[in-house]
Amino acid sequence: MSNAVASTVAISADSKAEMSLSGIGMSFSGVSVLRDVSLAITGGEIHTLMGENGAGKSTLVKIISGVQKPSFGTMEIDGRAVTLASPREAEAEGIVIMHQELSLVPEMTVAENVMLGHEPVHRSIFIDRKRLRKEAKAVLARFGFTLDVDRPVKDLRVGEQQLVEIARALLMDARVLIMDEPTSALSQTEADILMEVVRDLALQGVAVIYISHRMDEVFEISDRVTVLRDGDLIGTKLVSDTTPGELVEMMVGRSVEIEKIERHTPASPEVVLSVKGLGLKDGEKVLLEDVGFDLRKGEVLGIGGLLGAGRTELLETLFGARGVPVAGKITLNGGNCWPSTPAAGVEAGLALITEDRKGNGLLLERPIRDNIALPLLPLKTRYGLVSQRMQTAEAEAAIEKLRIAALGPDHVVGRLSGGNQQKVVLGKWLATHPNILLLDEPTRGIDIGAKDEIYELIGKLADSGLSVLFVSSEIPEYLAVCDRMIVLCEGRITGELSADEMSVDSIKELAMRF
Structure with a gap:
């Protein structure tokens, strides 16, 4: 991986960036959203920026990347005072941002999106389509991403679209790379690949500003971490000198721990949803094969697996968003039910919270x-x-x-x-x-305080008798909210785990049991 990445991202050995911000302030219509924020980062460092939603992270990133001019304060690059009036000027200084909210062109293919702005040309006029596809394939392969380069981006899952966004950003000649929640839609396997890419970039001298709500990532990859709260700089810590509990307290002003949610009413033995032999295809591609399980009243049942394992397809099929399955039987409250439309799913007592809240x-x-x-x-x-x-x-x-x-x-x-x-x-x-709530990545891209509230809400809903199917790319979330879980791999169930059997290792093992 290291050699591949080094050959793809052009970073000069003597071009390490030194960037500093001093006394940055920002106001909108008289309302202050950043106050006296100072930050310094050097080439080869991975510096994580943390804070709850609304803490000021996005505004600070927009200032660094030239999207907005600060109301107060100064910015220096390599000892030079700079004023960035646009993202183009920021890119000229080697500052590249990878947004959490995807900026892809839906109607264009994976290859066209990866190479957007870097298209190879023939005779200095025409885009060389053959070479474009070849180079896009090579870029994706070097980063360990497996995607069909001819597929329109609009047909990809959110996690797959995130991989395209990542590959495109990594093509640019970055000296300062800002990564805003880059793993929010990725499975653990894809996130591990990205972690390796980020480490390699830092070894080449890239200064990485990494924004994440995932505490395990922060401690796995960061050198230093800066915390914002309500527009104020709370502090900067060496990761080796702090703890997850301390960072959470800095972010929210109180202690918050992700623990097993408190349940007051155990799940009933009554089965409200029974799935047997469920099969689903997209053309000749098998998306689900012989899937079967029971969901009990008041139960939170996790649906685990890697990106592309069939988790989202299963929830969409149950809700009617995929049409009628090609095989199998779905029973709701003792009666046969084959929802063929979302309207039919709602009528049957189902509700689907999709993984892409802003898009869908x-x-x-x-x-x-x-x-x-x-x-x-x-x-x-x-x-x-x-x-x-x-x-x-x-x-x-x-x-x-x-x-x-x-x-x-x-x-x-x-x-x-x-x-x-x-x-x-x-x-x-x-x-x-609804009687059954289908939750697909319900905490994607939100801060730890908001996650804690949603976990608590899931517990209260289950206590009230609502049944929940729960999908997440963060394994600790299954441990926190689920009574039981099944794990998928390539559309098939590879195992079932009780609450006592669930662990990071047991879930990972089943997710990769081909």
């Missing part, structure tokens, strides 16, 4: 009121008219029940933090009063 779960430019009401419209409209009173009442109930930090039902969803956006997604589906 929310209308970002609309208020909370409109988002909460979306799945209710077919159920609560009269003569084609929507009750504004109903919408407002449902939104107010969700805000109160889920403790959504918002100004009210008219608060635009796109202006909420990631954790509060996720609560809106949960709120809109809970408003349908």
Whole structure:
């Protein structure tokens, strides 16, 4: 891996960056979002930036990458004072950002997205398509990413799209590389590959600013960590001189530990969902094969596996988003059920929280009121008219029940933090009063404080008798919330684990049992 990466990313041995920010402040319409923040990073260092959603990380990154000019403070690169007026000027200084929110072109292929801005040309005019595909394949292979370069990006899963984004960013001649939650949609295997890539980049002299909510990543890869809270710099620590508990307390101002959620009511023996011999294909490709399990009332059942194992496909099939399965039997509350559309899934008492809340779960430019009401419209409209009173009442109930930090039902969803956006997604589906909740990466891209609240909510919902199917790319989450789990590998179930049998090692072993 090291040699491959070194041959792909062009970093000069004598071009190590020295970057410092001093007294950075930022205000919007008189509201201060950053206050007196100072940060220094040198080539070869992996410097992690941590903080809850809304702490100021994104604003600081936008300043470093030239998207925004600070209201106060100075920035120096290699001892030179610089003012970056645009991302292009930042890239000219060797500053490259890999955004958490994907910036791919959906209609273009994997190869076209990977090579975007770096397309090989023929006779200095025409794009050399053959060479473009070849070079894209080589780049992906060197980083250990296995993707079909001719496939449109819109047809990829979120995790696969993240790999394309990563490969594209790593092609650029970066001296300072900013990575914003790069593993948020990756399985543990893909995340491990990326960790190795990041280490190799640092060895070549790249200064890496790494943003992550995953504490295990921070301690695995970082040299130093800087914590922001509510726009203030709380402190910078050598990773070797701190602990996860100390960093969490710096981030949230209190002690937070991810532990097994407290359950007051054990799962009932009553089976609410039974799946037998389930099969699903995409053309000739087998996505699910002979999948079978039972889900009990009030149970949180984990669906584990690596990226591409079939976890999302299973939830989508149960919800009706994949059409009717090609084989097998689905029984809901004792009766046969083959949801062929999401509407049929909702009618059957199912609700799906998708892995991509911004792409599939929310209308970002609309208020909370409109988002909460979306799945209710077919159920609560009269003569084609929507009750504004109903919408407002449902939104107010969700805000109160889920403790959504918002100004009210008219608060635009796109202006909420990631954790509060996720609560809106949960709120809109809970408003349908489902019997079974399908959770696909429900804590993706949100901070540890918000995660803790969502874990607590899952426990309360299960205690109330709601059954939950839970998918995550973070193994500790299964240990925290699940009563039991099944593990998939290449569309097949490779094992089942009780709560006592679940561990990082046992889950990994089943996930890789081909």
